[in-house]
Amino acid sequence: MTLDTQPSIIVFDVNETLLDITILEPLFERIFGNRLALREWFAQLILYSQTMTLSGLYAPFGELGIGALRMMASIHGATVTDRDIEELKERMGRMPAHPDAIPALTRLRDVGFRLVTLTNSASSPSPTPLERAGLGDFFERAFSVEAVEKFKPAPETYRLVAQEMGVETSDLCLVACHLWDTIGAQAAGCRGAFVARPHNALLPGPEVPSPDIVASALTDLAEQIIERWPVD
Protein backbone atom coordinates (compact mmCIF):
# COMPACT_ATOMS: atom_id res chain seq x y z
CA MET A 1 0.00 0.00 0.00
CA THR A 2 1.41 3.38 -0.96
CA LEU A 3 0.31 6.75 0.31
CA ASP A 4 -1.17 7.71 -3.03
CA THR A 5 -3.32 4.60 -3.28
CA GLN A 6 -6.94 5.54 -3.01
CA PRO A 7 -9.87 3.25 -2.42
CA SER A 8 -12.52 2.68 -5.07
CA ILE A 9 -14.75 0.38 -3.04
CA ILE A 10 -16.44 1.45 0.18
CA VAL A 11 -17.15 -1.47 2.53
CA PHE A 12 -19.90 -0.79 5.05
CA ASP A 13 -20.30 -2.48 8.38
CA VAL A 14 -24.03 -3.18 8.88
CA ASN A 15 -25.15 -3.54 12.53
CA GLU A 16 -25.25 -0.10 14.19
CA THR A 17 -23.31 1.55 11.35
CA LEU A 18 -26.15 1.35 8.78
CA LEU A 19 -28.96 -0.24 10.80
CA ASP A 20 -30.24 1.16 14.09
CA ILE A 21 -29.87 -1.43 16.87
CA THR A 22 -31.87 0.67 19.34
CA ILE A 23 -34.96 -1.15 18.07
CA LEU A 24 -33.77 -3.87 20.48
CA GLU A 25 -34.02 -1.59 23.52
CA PRO A 26 -37.61 -2.45 24.56
CA LEU A 27 -36.59 -6.11 24.85
CA PHE A 28 -33.69 -5.22 27.17
CA GLU A 29 -35.88 -2.82 29.11
CA ARG A 30 -38.35 -5.63 29.73
CA ILE A 31 -35.80 -8.31 30.67
CA PHE A 32 -33.31 -6.20 32.64
CA GLY A 33 -35.34 -3.15 33.58
CA ASN A 34 -32.84 -0.98 31.75
CA ARG A 35 -32.74 -0.22 28.03
CA LEU A 36 -29.00 0.45 28.24
CA ALA A 37 -28.46 -3.23 29.02
CA LEU A 38 -28.45 -3.45 25.20
CA ARG A 39 -24.99 -1.87 25.29
CA GLU A 40 -23.64 -4.45 27.73
CA TRP A 41 -25.07 -7.24 25.59
CA PHE A 42 -23.62 -5.90 22.34
CA ALA A 43 -20.16 -5.38 23.91
CA GLN A 44 -20.19 -8.93 25.31
CA LEU A 45 -21.34 -10.31 21.96
CA ILE A 46 -18.45 -8.61 20.17
CA LEU A 47 -15.99 -9.66 22.87
CA TYR A 48 -17.01 -13.32 22.61
CA SER A 49 -17.06 -13.26 18.81
CA GLN A 50 -13.42 -12.15 18.97
CA THR A 51 -12.69 -14.79 21.62
CA MET A 52 -14.03 -17.52 19.36
CA THR A 53 -11.89 -16.36 16.43
CA LEU A 54 -8.74 -16.04 18.56
CA SER A 55 -9.42 -19.57 19.78
CA GLY A 56 -9.85 -20.99 16.28
CA LEU A 57 -13.55 -21.66 16.88
CA TYR A 58 -16.68 -20.45 15.12
CA ALA A 59 -20.37 -20.21 15.89
CA PRO A 60 -22.86 -18.06 13.98
CA PHE A 61 -23.13 -14.50 15.32
CA GLY A 62 -26.83 -14.98 16.08
CA GLU A 63 -26.11 -18.03 18.26
CA LEU A 64 -23.45 -16.13 20.17
CA GLY A 65 -25.96 -13.32 20.62
CA ILE A 66 -28.42 -15.71 22.24
CA GLY A 67 -25.65 -17.13 24.43
CA ALA A 68 -24.60 -13.62 25.48
CA LEU A 69 -28.22 -12.81 26.39
CA ARG A 70 -28.41 -15.93 28.58
CA MET A 71 -25.03 -15.07 30.14
CA MET A 72 -26.33 -11.59 31.02
CA ALA A 73 -29.48 -13.10 32.53
CA SER A 74 -27.27 -15.26 34.79
CA ILE A 75 -25.23 -12.24 35.82
CA HIS A 76 -28.20 -10.03 36.60
CA GLY A 77 -30.55 -12.67 38.00
CA ALA A 78 -33.00 -12.12 35.15
CA THR A 79 -35.07 -14.65 33.23
CA VAL A 80 -34.87 -15.13 29.46
CA THR A 81 -37.70 -17.09 27.88
CA ASP A 82 -37.91 -18.75 24.48
CA ARG A 83 -40.30 -15.94 23.56
CA ASP A 84 -37.60 -13.38 24.41
CA ILE A 85 -35.17 -15.22 22.10
CA GLU A 86 -37.74 -15.17 19.31
CA GLU A 87 -38.30 -11.46 19.87
CA LEU A 88 -34.54 -10.83 19.75
CA LYS A 89 -34.32 -12.56 16.35
CA GLU A 90 -37.45 -10.84 15.08
CA ARG A 91 -36.26 -7.37 16.11
CA MET A 92 -32.79 -7.98 14.63
CA GLY A 93 -34.51 -8.85 11.36
CA ARG A 94 -36.26 -5.49 11.09
CA MET A 95 -33.73 -2.93 12.28
CA PRO A 96 -34.44 0.36 10.48
CA ALA A 97 -31.79 2.29 8.56
CA HIS A 98 -30.19 5.23 10.33
CA PRO A 99 -31.55 8.47 8.77
CA ASP A 100 -28.11 9.41 7.42
CA ALA A 101 -27.64 6.12 5.56
CA ILE A 102 -29.65 6.68 2.37
CA PRO A 103 -28.36 10.24 1.74
CA ALA A 104 -24.75 9.10 2.26
CA LEU A 105 -25.06 5.96 0.15
CA THR A 106 -26.77 7.93 -2.60
CA ARG A 107 -23.94 10.48 -2.73
CA LEU A 108 -21.19 7.86 -2.76
CA ARG A 109 -22.92 5.79 -5.45
CA ASP A 110 -23.67 8.83 -7.62
CA VAL A 111 -20.03 9.95 -7.70
CA GLY A 112 -18.97 6.47 -8.77
CA PHE A 113 -17.86 4.54 -5.71
CA ARG A 114 -18.61 0.83 -5.66
CA LEU A 115 -20.44 -0.11 -2.46
CA VAL A 116 -20.50 -3.43 -0.59
CA THR A 117 -21.25 -4.59 2.96
CA LEU A 118 -19.32 -6.84 5.35
CA THR A 119 -21.07 -8.06 8.47
CA ASN A 120 -20.40 -10.42 11.37
CA SER A 121 -23.99 -11.60 10.99
CA ALA A 122 -24.64 -14.80 9.08
CA SER A 123 -26.28 -14.44 5.68
CA SER A 124 -30.05 -14.77 5.59
CA PRO A 125 -32.64 -15.43 2.90
CA SER A 126 -34.22 -12.50 1.09
CA PRO A 127 -35.61 -10.17 2.29
CA THR A 128 -32.45 -9.62 4.31
CA PRO A 129 -32.33 -7.04 7.13
CA LEU A 130 -30.60 -4.64 4.68
CA GLU A 131 -33.35 -5.13 2.11
CA ARG A 132 -36.08 -4.67 4.71
CA ALA A 133 -34.44 -1.42 5.75
CA GLY A 134 -34.57 -0.22 2.14
CA LEU A 135 -30.79 -0.30 1.63
CA GLY A 136 -30.36 -3.47 -0.43
CA ASP A 137 -30.21 -1.77 -3.83
CA PHE A 138 -27.17 0.34 -2.98
CA PHE A 139 -24.79 -2.60 -2.73
CA GLU A 140 -23.11 -4.75 -5.37
CA ARG A 141 -22.41 -7.49 -2.89
CA ALA A 142 -23.22 -8.28 0.74
CA PHE A 143 -20.45 -10.25 2.46
CA SER A 144 -20.71 -12.24 5.68
CA VAL A 145 -17.74 -13.35 7.75
CA GLU A 146 -19.30 -16.83 7.77
CA ALA A 147 -17.49 -17.47 4.47
CA VAL A 148 -14.17 -17.52 6.37
CA GLU A 149 -15.64 -18.58 9.74
CA LYS A 150 -13.70 -15.82 11.46
CA PHE A 151 -15.20 -12.67 12.91
CA LYS A 152 -14.06 -9.13 12.29
CA PRO A 153 -11.49 -7.76 12.96
CA ALA A 154 -9.60 -10.88 11.76
CA PRO A 155 -7.63 -9.90 8.63
CA GLU A 156 -9.14 -12.81 6.68
CA THR A 157 -12.53 -11.07 6.78
CA TYR A 158 -11.33 -7.96 4.97
CA ARG A 159 -9.20 -10.03 2.58
CA LEU A 160 -12.31 -12.00 1.72
CA VAL A 161 -13.90 -8.83 0.35
CA ALA A 162 -10.78 -7.87 -1.59
CA GLN A 163 -10.41 -11.34 -3.11
CA GLU A 164 -14.07 -11.62 -4.05
CA MET A 165 -14.04 -8.14 -5.59
CA GLY A 166 -10.77 -8.88 -7.41
CA VAL A 167 -8.85 -5.99 -5.84
CA GLU A 168 -6.18 -5.34 -3.21
CA THR A 169 -7.16 -4.45 0.36
CA SER A 170 -5.73 -0.99 -0.35
CA ASP A 171 -8.64 -0.52 -2.78
CA LEU A 172 -11.06 -0.80 0.13
CA CYS A 173 -12.24 1.72 2.69
CA LEU A 174 -14.10 0.15 5.64
CA VAL A 175 -16.80 2.32 7.21
CA ALA A 176 -17.91 1.51 10.75
CA CYS A 177 -19.03 3.10 14.01
CA HIS A 178 -16.83 0.61 15.92
CA LEU A 179 -13.17 1.37 16.25
CA TRP A 180 -12.35 -2.34 16.61
CA ASP A 181 -13.54 -2.71 13.01
CA THR A 182 -11.47 0.15 11.55
CA ILE A 183 -8.44 -1.04 13.56
CA GLY A 184 -8.65 -4.46 11.94
CA ALA A 185 -9.37 -3.10 8.48
CA GLN A 186 -6.43 -0.72 8.60
CA ALA A 187 -4.13 -3.43 9.95
CA ALA A 188 -5.17 -5.53 6.94
CA GLY A 189 -4.23 -2.72 4.52
CA CYS A 190 -7.61 -1.05 4.01
CA ARG A 191 -8.49 2.54 4.75
CA GLY A 192 -10.75 3.09 7.75
CA ALA A 193 -13.53 5.64 8.21
CA PHE A 194 -15.22 6.04 11.58
CA VAL A 195 -18.68 7.44 12.21
CA ALA A 196 -19.28 8.40 15.84
CA ARG A 197 -22.71 6.97 16.67
CA PRO A 198 -24.04 7.39 20.24
CA HIS A 199 -22.29 5.04 22.72
CA ASN A 200 -19.30 4.79 20.41
CA ALA A 201 -16.04 6.74 20.43
CA LEU A 202 -12.39 6.58 19.47
CA LEU A 203 -9.96 4.69 21.69
CA PRO A 204 -6.77 6.76 21.85
CA GLY A 205 -3.43 5.01 22.25
CA PRO A 206 0.04 5.17 20.75
CA GLU A 207 -0.19 1.76 19.03
CA VAL A 208 -3.87 2.02 18.07
CA PRO A 209 -4.40 2.98 14.39
CA SER A 210 -6.37 6.21 14.01
CA PRO A 211 -9.09 6.17 11.37
CA ASP A 212 -8.28 7.97 8.10
CA ILE A 213 -11.61 9.74 8.36
CA VAL A 214 -13.70 10.61 11.42
CA ALA A 215 -17.21 12.02 11.13
CA SER A 216 -20.26 12.51 13.30
CA ALA A 217 -22.69 11.31 10.62
CA LEU A 218 -22.51 9.17 7.48
CA THR A 219 -23.43 12.16 5.33
CA ASP A 220 -20.37 14.09 6.50
CA LEU A 221 -18.29 10.93 6.22
CA ALA A 222 -19.38 10.51 2.59
CA GLU A 223 -18.40 14.10 1.75
CA GLN A 224 -14.99 13.60 3.36
CA ILE A 225 -14.44 10.43 1.33
CA ILE A 226 -15.44 12.19 -1.90
CA GLU A 227 -13.16 15.13 -1.18
CA ARG A 228 -10.18 13.02 -0.14
CA TRP A 229 -10.37 10.29 -2.76
CA PRO A 230 -12.07 11.79 -5.83
CA VAL A 231 -13.20 9.15 -8.32
CA ASP A 232 -11.47 9.56 -11.68
Added chain:
Amino acid sequence: MTLDTQPSIIVFDVNETLLDITILEPLFERIFGNRLALREWFAQLILYSQTMTLSGLYAPFGELGIGALRMMASIHGATVTDRDIEELKERMGRMPAHPDAIPALTRLRDVGFRLVTLTNSASSPSPTPLERAGLGDFFERAFSVEAVEKFKPAPETYRLVAQEMGVETSDLCLVACHLWDTIGAQAAGCRGAFVARPHNALLPGPEVPSPDIVASALTDLAEQIIERWPVD
Protein backbone atom coordinates in the same frame (compact mmCIF):
# COMPACT_ATOMS: atom_id res chain seq x y z
CA MET B 1 -4.45 -34.66 24.67
CA THR B 2 -6.09 -37.86 25.86
CA LEU B 3 -8.95 -38.17 28.27
CA ASP B 4 -6.77 -39.66 30.99
CA THR B 5 -4.22 -36.87 30.86
CA GLN B 6 -4.38 -34.89 34.02
CA PRO B 7 -2.86 -31.51 34.71
CA SER B 8 -0.04 -31.06 37.20
CA ILE B 9 0.29 -27.30 36.90
CA ILE B 10 -2.53 -24.90 37.78
CA VAL B 11 -2.31 -21.60 35.89
CA PHE B 12 -4.16 -18.74 37.54
CA ASP B 13 -5.51 -15.69 35.82
CA VAL B 14 -4.78 -12.68 38.06
CA ASN B 15 -7.11 -9.67 37.54
CA GLU B 16 -10.54 -10.39 39.06
CA THR B 17 -9.77 -14.12 39.47
CA LEU B 18 -7.23 -13.70 42.30
CA LEU B 19 -7.25 -9.93 42.86
CA ASP B 20 -10.39 -7.92 43.57
CA ILE B 21 -10.89 -5.23 40.92
CA THR B 22 -13.73 -3.59 42.86
CA ILE B 23 -11.09 -1.43 44.53
CA LEU B 24 -11.37 0.60 41.29
CA GLU B 25 -15.08 1.36 41.86
CA PRO B 26 -14.68 4.68 43.73
CA LEU B 27 -12.75 6.07 40.74
CA PHE B 28 -15.56 5.11 38.34
CA GLU B 29 -18.16 6.41 40.78
CA ARG B 30 -16.41 9.78 40.83
CA ILE B 31 -15.86 10.05 37.05
CA PHE B 32 -19.11 8.54 35.76
CA GLY B 33 -21.42 8.83 38.78
CA ASN B 34 -21.85 5.05 38.72
CA ARG B 35 -19.55 2.46 40.27
CA LEU B 36 -20.79 -0.15 37.77
CA ALA B 37 -19.13 1.83 34.98
CA LEU B 38 -16.13 -0.27 36.07
CA ARG B 39 -17.80 -3.21 34.35
CA GLU B 40 -18.22 -1.36 31.06
CA TRP B 41 -14.59 -0.26 31.21
CA PHE B 42 -13.26 -3.75 31.92
CA ALA B 43 -15.36 -5.30 29.12
CA GLN B 44 -14.15 -2.68 26.64
CA LEU B 45 -10.57 -3.16 27.78
CA ILE B 46 -10.80 -6.92 27.17
CA LEU B 47 -12.59 -6.38 23.84
CA TYR B 48 -9.90 -4.02 22.57
CA SER B 49 -7.06 -6.21 23.84
CA GLN B 50 -8.51 -9.00 21.70
CA THR B 51 -8.96 -6.59 18.78
CA MET B 52 -5.29 -5.65 18.92
CA THR B 53 -4.19 -9.29 18.91
CA LEU B 54 -6.54 -10.23 16.06
CA SER B 55 -5.11 -7.28 14.13
CA GLY B 56 -1.50 -8.32 14.74
CA LEU B 57 -0.88 -5.28 16.94
CA TYR B 58 0.23 -4.92 20.55
CA ALA B 59 0.14 -2.25 23.22
CA PRO B 60 0.63 -2.88 26.93
CA PHE B 61 -2.59 -3.72 28.79
CA GLY B 62 -2.22 -0.69 31.02
CA GLU B 63 -2.05 1.66 28.04
CA LEU B 64 -5.16 0.10 26.54
CA GLY B 65 -6.84 0.53 29.91
CA ILE B 66 -6.09 4.25 29.86
CA GLY B 67 -7.34 4.49 26.26
CA ALA B 68 -10.53 2.63 27.18
CA LEU B 69 -11.10 5.04 30.07
CA ARG B 70 -10.74 8.02 27.72
CA MET B 71 -13.05 6.35 25.21
CA MET B 72 -15.70 5.90 27.90
CA ALA B 73 -15.31 9.54 28.92
CA SER B 74 -16.03 10.55 25.30
CA ILE B 75 -19.07 8.31 25.19
CA HIS B 76 -20.56 9.52 28.48
CA GLY B 77 -19.52 13.18 28.26
CA ALA B 78 -17.30 12.82 31.32
CA THR B 79 -13.88 14.29 32.00
CA VAL B 80 -10.78 12.24 32.76
CA THR B 81 -7.85 14.12 34.26
CA ASP B 82 -4.20 13.13 34.54
CA ARG B 83 -4.87 12.70 38.24
CA ASP B 84 -7.60 10.16 37.43
CA ILE B 85 -5.13 8.21 35.28
CA GLU B 86 -2.62 8.21 38.12
CA GLU B 87 -5.32 7.01 40.51
CA LEU B 88 -6.26 4.21 38.09
CA LYS B 89 -2.66 2.99 38.00
CA GLU B 90 -2.25 3.36 41.74
CA ARG B 91 -5.44 1.44 42.54
CA MET B 92 -4.54 -1.32 40.04
CA GLY B 93 -1.24 -1.67 41.86
CA ARG B 94 -2.85 -2.43 45.21
CA MET B 95 -5.83 -4.66 44.42
CA PRO B 96 -6.45 -6.94 47.42
CA ALA B 97 -6.69 -10.73 47.15
CA HIS B 98 -10.18 -12.21 47.10
CA PRO B 99 -10.82 -13.90 50.50
CA ASP B 100 -11.01 -17.35 48.86
CA ALA B 101 -7.59 -17.04 47.20
CA ILE B 102 -5.20 -17.89 50.05
CA PRO B 103 -7.20 -20.90 51.34
CA ALA B 104 -7.51 -22.32 47.78
CA LEU B 105 -3.87 -21.74 46.88
CA THR B 106 -2.75 -23.24 50.19
CA ARG B 107 -4.78 -26.41 49.57
CA LEU B 108 -3.56 -26.85 45.99
CA ARG B 109 0.07 -26.25 46.95
CA ASP B 110 -0.10 -28.57 49.93
CA VAL B 111 -1.37 -31.52 47.90
CA GLY B 112 1.46 -31.04 45.41
CA PHE B 113 0.19 -28.98 42.48
CA ARG B 114 2.64 -26.59 40.91
CA LEU B 115 1.14 -23.09 40.72
CA VAL B 116 1.86 -20.28 38.26
CA THR B 117 0.06 -17.16 37.02
CA LEU B 118 -0.63 -15.86 33.51
CA THR B 119 -1.90 -12.30 33.13
CA ASN B 120 -2.70 -9.85 30.34
CA SER B 121 -1.03 -7.18 32.46
CA ALA B 122 2.54 -6.25 31.72
CA SER B 123 5.16 -7.35 34.23
CA SER B 124 6.09 -4.84 36.91
CA PRO B 125 8.99 -4.41 39.32
CA SER B 126 8.76 -5.95 42.77
CA PRO B 127 6.61 -5.56 44.80
CA THR B 128 4.19 -6.69 42.09
CA PRO B 129 0.41 -6.46 42.62
CA LEU B 130 0.42 -10.19 43.48
CA GLU B 131 3.14 -9.67 46.06
CA ARG B 132 1.39 -6.67 47.57
CA ALA B 133 -1.76 -8.78 47.89
CA GLY B 134 0.21 -11.40 49.83
CA LEU B 135 0.00 -14.05 47.09
CA GLY B 136 3.48 -13.89 45.59
CA ASP B 137 4.94 -16.82 47.54
CA PHE B 138 2.43 -19.33 46.21
CA PHE B 139 3.70 -19.22 42.63
CA GLU B 140 6.76 -20.73 40.95
CA ARG B 141 6.51 -18.32 38.06
CA ALA B 142 4.42 -15.30 37.06
CA PHE B 143 3.90 -15.07 33.31
CA SER B 144 2.79 -12.02 31.32
CA VAL B 145 1.44 -12.15 27.78
CA GLU B 146 3.90 -9.36 26.96
CA ALA B 147 6.47 -12.10 26.25
CA VAL B 148 4.49 -13.09 23.12
CA GLU B 149 2.88 -9.67 22.55
CA LYS B 150 -0.50 -11.31 22.15
CA PHE B 151 -3.33 -11.10 24.64
CA LYS B 152 -5.32 -13.98 26.04
CA PRO B 153 -7.13 -15.95 24.68
CA ALA B 154 -4.58 -16.26 21.83
CA PRO B 155 -3.18 -19.84 21.91
CA GLU B 156 0.38 -18.50 21.97
CA THR B 157 -0.19 -17.17 25.49
CA TYR B 158 -1.03 -20.59 26.96
CA ARG B 159 1.71 -22.27 24.93
CA LEU B 160 4.17 -19.77 26.40
CA VAL B 161 3.45 -21.17 29.86
CA ALA B 162 3.74 -24.78 28.68
CA GLN B 163 7.04 -24.11 26.89
CA GLU B 164 8.57 -22.20 29.78
CA MET B 165 7.50 -24.87 32.26
CA GLY B 166 8.77 -27.63 29.95
CA VAL B 167 5.41 -29.41 29.67
CA GLU B 168 2.55 -29.94 27.21
CA THR B 169 -0.53 -27.69 27.33
CA SER B 170 -2.45 -30.79 28.49
CA ASP B 171 -0.41 -30.59 31.70
CA LEU B 172 -1.99 -27.21 32.45
CA CYS B 173 -5.33 -26.25 33.97
CA LEU B 174 -6.22 -22.58 33.54
CA VAL B 175 -8.30 -21.04 36.32
CA ALA B 176 -10.25 -17.87 35.56
CA CYS B 177 -13.51 -16.10 36.30
CA HIS B 178 -13.73 -15.11 32.61
CA LEU B 179 -15.12 -17.63 30.17
CA TRP B 180 -13.17 -16.06 27.31
CA ASP B 181 -10.02 -17.20 29.14
CA THR B 182 -11.11 -20.80 29.69
CA ILE B 183 -12.37 -20.98 26.09
CA GLY B 184 -8.96 -20.02 24.77
CA ALA B 185 -7.09 -22.27 27.20
CA GLN B 186 -9.22 -25.29 26.33
CA ALA B 187 -8.90 -24.59 22.60
CA ALA B 188 -5.11 -24.60 23.13
CA GLY B 189 -5.26 -28.02 24.80
CA CYS B 190 -5.36 -27.02 28.47
CA ARG B 191 -8.06 -27.87 30.98
CA GLY B 192 -10.24 -24.97 32.04
CA ALA B 193 -11.73 -24.24 35.46
CA PHE B 194 -14.22 -21.42 35.90
CA VAL B 195 -14.99 -19.56 39.13
CA ALA B 196 -18.22 -17.54 38.96
CA ARG B 197 -17.34 -14.17 40.46
CA PRO B 198 -20.06 -11.48 40.57
CA HIS B 199 -20.73 -9.96 37.12
CA ASN B 200 -19.35 -13.07 35.44
CA ALA B 201 -21.18 -16.13 34.13
CA LEU B 202 -20.98 -18.94 31.59
CA LEU B 203 -21.87 -18.22 27.97
CA PRO B 204 -23.86 -21.20 26.71
CA GLY B 205 -23.62 -22.19 23.07
CA PRO B 206 -23.20 -25.36 21.03
CA GLU B 207 -19.72 -24.46 19.77
CA VAL B 208 -18.52 -22.82 22.99
CA PRO B 209 -16.27 -25.11 25.10
CA SER B 210 -17.70 -25.73 28.58
CA PRO B 211 -15.20 -25.52 31.44
CA ASP B 212 -14.04 -28.84 32.90
CA ILE B 213 -14.77 -27.46 36.36
CA VAL B 214 -17.27 -24.79 37.45
CA ALA B 215 -17.35 -23.44 41.00
CA SER B 216 -18.76 -20.50 42.89
CA ALA B 217 -15.56 -19.90 44.88
CA LEU B 218 -11.87 -20.74 44.50
CA THR B 219 -12.01 -22.94 47.62
CA ASP B 220 -14.64 -25.18 46.05
CA LEU B 221 -12.78 -25.05 42.74
CA ALA B 222 -9.59 -26.25 44.46
CA GLU B 223 -11.42 -29.19 46.07
CA GLN B 224 -12.91 -30.18 42.72
CA ILE B 225 -9.46 -30.09 41.10
CA ILE B 226 -7.98 -32.22 43.91
CA GLU B 227 -10.78 -34.75 43.66
CA ARG B 228 -10.75 -34.96 39.88
CA TRP B 229 -7.01 -34.96 39.26
CA PRO B 230 -5.36 -36.45 42.38
CA VAL B 231 -1.62 -35.83 42.50
CA ASP B 232 0.39 -39.08 42.51
